[in-house]
């Protein structure tokens with residue numbers, strides 16, 4: 001298959017995919033939007049770090065501490081290259097996307113957003129890109145506005161975007177890809193409109209950066225947040241990229257060791273980027289593992305990963321469209337260019353939690369719930385919960401077949417037509 005990943009050989013790099021799960025079934029993992037599996041190269045990099053150079057970076061003047069410092073910084077250089085950041089010093093490591101967004105909310109936004117100011121997000125945000133802004137709005141007396149979804153709930157409503165932009169928000173914080181609908185947002189266009197109105201732009205890249213080429217300079221973002229664990233890396237490492245001039249102006253986030261230049265009994269000064277935002281001992285082994293994940297992704301190529309996602313998504317949507325009573329949400333087969341490998345679905349007559357349990361009995365891991373996007377799932381789509389399959393580079397057509405077969409099993413179990 002020209003241009004696509006040789007996924008069969010890729011699967012062998014992921015030890016967990018060779019294991020058995022419920023009812024002694026081989027594991028079929030269709031929950032990568034929640035977290036990704038890890039290749040041997042990542043597992044080995046973490047283990048090697050512990051075995052050969054475990055030390056606290058920056059603090060020691062001995063060989064293995066220097067090696068740890070180098071490994072930590074090298075990981076940031078790889079993250080910077082992935083998103084075409086201006087400099088690796090613009091890469092701040094946090095715990096996850098959630099913390100990256102909260103960092104901006106509690107530093108830049110806390111200083112720049114006041115009573116009556118508008119903050120603009122969309123109706124399809126993950127709670128991570130919604131609750132921090134609600135908290136800020138409540139704290140400051142600011143107003144949180146929403147860009148509405150279009151009528152088919154496949155993307156943003158252009159008219160609503162224009163209407164909201166006319167209020168000249170101070171900040172537009174927008175997902176590049178919905179973890180429920182799989183809808184890919186043209187964030188370049190959103191950023192252009194926001195900048196014309198004088199707003200700063202934060203892009204939630206939790207679902208996009210792991211799956212496609214994202215170039216922060218090309219999209220014109222001011223901040224980008226994403227998580228290592230969704231892109232083959234360890235948990236506990238998140239990225240906040242910000243434009244250097246903004247990061248330099250911002251007050252620190254957490255106070256403590258590492259983030260200071262000097263401390264007196266009644267005062268302190270902060271150190272240079274990115275350390276100013278990284279108080280305390282970092283998740284060094286996580287950063288090292290993330291570096292290995294970035295090498296792995298780079299070798300395959302983000303464009304090829306995107307092609308592979310599209311191939312699997314198309315196959316899944318086609319399979320589901322042949323089944324009666326099954327509805328998939330978000331962009332469909334006619335909009336694959338703006339659809340990520342995330343397929344939320346409903347089987348009429350079966351509760352999503354029962355669906356996930358029956359899938360599990362077949363060895364197929366999927367997620368059911370509100371997917372941390374309650375306003376979207378409950379208020380906009382009007383569902384208590386949805387089942388969701390999501391794909392990554394190690395999935396193949398047989399995994400999708402297993403998902404489709406599990407849907408058929410649900411229908412048989414509940415005697416659905």
Ligand SMILES: Cc1ncc(COP(=O)(O)O)c(C=O)c1O
Nearest residue numbers: 096097098126128179206207227
């Ligand atoms: C779109 C989106 N934003 C933010 C997050 C939060 O990521 P994390 O849990 O790594 O902080 C997620 C997680 O699923 C997500 O899908």
